[in-house]
Amino acid sequence: MVSAEFWGDIAKEFYWKTPCPGPFLRYNFDVTKGKIFIEWMKGASTNICYNVLDRNVHEKKLGDKVAFYWEGNEPGETTQITYHELLVQVCQFSNVLRKQGIQKGDRVAIYMPMIPELVVAMLACARIGALHSIVFAGFSSESLCERILDSSCSLLITTDAFYRGEKLVNLKELADEALQKCQEKGFPVRRCIVVKHLGRAELGMGDSPSQSPPIKRSCPDVQISWNQGIDLWWHELMQEAGDECEPEWCDAEDPLFILYTSGSTGKPKGVVHTVGGYMLYVATTFKYVFDFHAEDVFWCTADIGWITGHSYVTYGPLANGATSVLFEGIPTYPDVNRLWSIVDKYKVTKFYTAPTAIRLLMKFGDEPVTKHSRASLQVLGTVGEPINPEAWLWYHQVVGAQRCPIVDTFWQTETGGHMLTPLPGATPMKPGSATFPFFGVAPAILNESGEELEGEAEGYLVFKQPWPGIMRTVYGNHERFETTYFKKFPGYYVTGDGCRRDQDGYYWITGRIDDMLNVSGHLLSTAEVESALVEHEAVAEAAVVGHPHPVKGECLYCFVTLCDGHTFSPKLTEELKKQIREKIGPIATPDYIQNAPGLPKTRSGKIMRRVLRKIAQNDHDLGDTSTVADPSVISHLFSHRCLTIQ
Ligand code: PRX
Secondary structure (H helix, E strand, O other): OOOHHHHHHHHOOOOOOEOOOOOOEEEEOOHHHOOOEEEEOOOOEEOHHHHHHHHHHHHOOOOOOEEEEEEOOOOOOEEEEEHHHHHHHHHHHHHHHHHOOOOOOOEEEEOOOOOHHHHHHHHHHHHHOOEEEEOOOOOOHHHHHHHHHHOOOOEEEEEOOEEEOOEEEOHHHHHHHHHHHHHHOOOOOOEEEEEOOOOHHHHOOOOOOOOOOOOOOOOOOOOOOOOOOOEEEHHHHHHOOOOOOOOOOEEOOOEEEEEEEOOOOOOOEEEEEEHHHHHHHHHHHHHHHOOOOOOOEEEEOOOOOOHHHHHHHHHHHHHOOOEEEEEOOOOOOOOOOHHHHHHHHHOOOEEEEOHHHHHHHHOOOOHHHHOOOOOOOOEEEEEOOOOOHHHHHHHHHHHOOOOOOEEEEEOOHHHOOOOEOOOOOOOOOOOOOOEOEOOOOOEEEEOOOOOEEOOOEEEEEEEOOOOOOOOOEEOOOHHHHHHHHHOOOOOOEEEEEEEEEOOOOOEEEEEEOOOEEEEOOEEEEHHHHHHHHHOOOOEEEEEEEEEEEOOOEEEEEEEEEEOOOOOOOHHHHHHHHHHHHHHOOHHHOOOEEEEOOOOOEEOOOOEOHHHHHHHHOOOOOOOOOOOEOOOHHHHHHHHOOOOOOO
């Protein structure tokens, strides 16, 4: 049974300019019956920004409630922003965007650290019906350029610079490089709006409520270049902007944003989410999965550059009128006390992070955690990759002092919000299991021939019916959407994950079953790393596999075959790492690079990654190798394995 009635009742809790003329849901999940489409509430009109801000301020009288406590990279650098202040700033920036010629349907790229203006920028886009395409500020200029071009963004919003721990990132420089590359490829971006973040103190901001309150910070000497005719200062534009702005009333099925995620071909996919369904889904999952109460202080540590930040830093909490922490820094700066001191400082009640952060902090023992009170904590969440039972138990026993339920939430950029998850206090937990489907979600486990498996089983995780938060298309490439998610098993949305169901009906995600890697909770495709490697003049061929890592979960192990005349050396390894950082970003930096004079291939020339994975782990149980064209390469690779992280 499709859950249209259930979602119909939930939709009544939101503001609709015009109601849904019906039908509430139309869809086709079966490629053999025609085009794949999903439409929730088509014909209804609304605005998500209006729902998460205006309604909270005017109808629910939450204007003076804090929307975000902002905690900067440096302890002591803080500010806070109420719902009313956020609404004013969003209206102002919406007017700025309109004045720059941005209209409904236009794409706006955002490349910023975790500062309040990032939230303002995305909500302003939503208010005027423009699509935001947020690119994580840890991505390289090349990645930014690729994403700007793919969705032809006419405007970029960025920041002068920021600190990530001790590291200064000159973001404007990277943005300039990206814009230069766009220009060279025949796509000139019209405008670049720059937030003065590190240079904020010198502005003396804070006199007007419509500007960010002052942030105490050291002001380093960051040199940024300025492109006359393209670059504009955020604060100058905001000074002139009016603080009222009529929202653009959008169809429930109009696109809200694009967010790129790695694709197995190597080219990132622009995942498109729509206004109405996404709003319902993130608001509802936030409410139930975190058992939201009005007095909560919620903290999701994810960066807004990822889907977790979109759904559970910005849209989900704001839709519920929640108070959240917005954190710019990292868990280990200035030391490993940071997260727990922030929990105590703001009396955080619900805390949501990734297994990689838990494993990282676990290494430093219990004391940095237990010396903090943490008495405010009620629910702990995890997301992004399978959590190993050891980390789960530490999270539960040490961080949560055995009092706090853990919600292990399985979902994807494509799903918009949680899919498999416990409900805190209600679902008996098993460490490492994402337990059961959320309301209205219908999972199934299929075997290789596409048959649904009942009871205890292991196979492909798929979903049988749409939920409101499902992506609607890949930007500019609907065929790729159909091929990636619907072709393998007609009638089902295919997650790309393996899954096991135990005798009690609990779901256990076993990891990706395609050529995707999950490094610290971030998906990368083997193909994108391989193509970055072969772009180096010394590399003829490359093969990348995932390798277990105690903190990252999985890390990259690369095999490279060199061109004639080149020799393998530590210098070359460094160059290759640099190449990957520049092409993709620091998250894709490999831990191991091995010289591979030959790669194990089938007779038809396909690289056997299964064998390479075993070689990387020194596991000689290779299974069937009868199809390997030249078995001698295997023993050579075994005897020249990388033994330590480079
Ligand atoms: O493999 C699954 C893993 O992360 C993938 C989705 O990655 P992304 O689109 O970047 O979104 C991450 C944040 C939602 C999934 O296909 N994954 C995510 N959450 C879990 C997980 N694996 C196991 N358990 C989880 N809780």
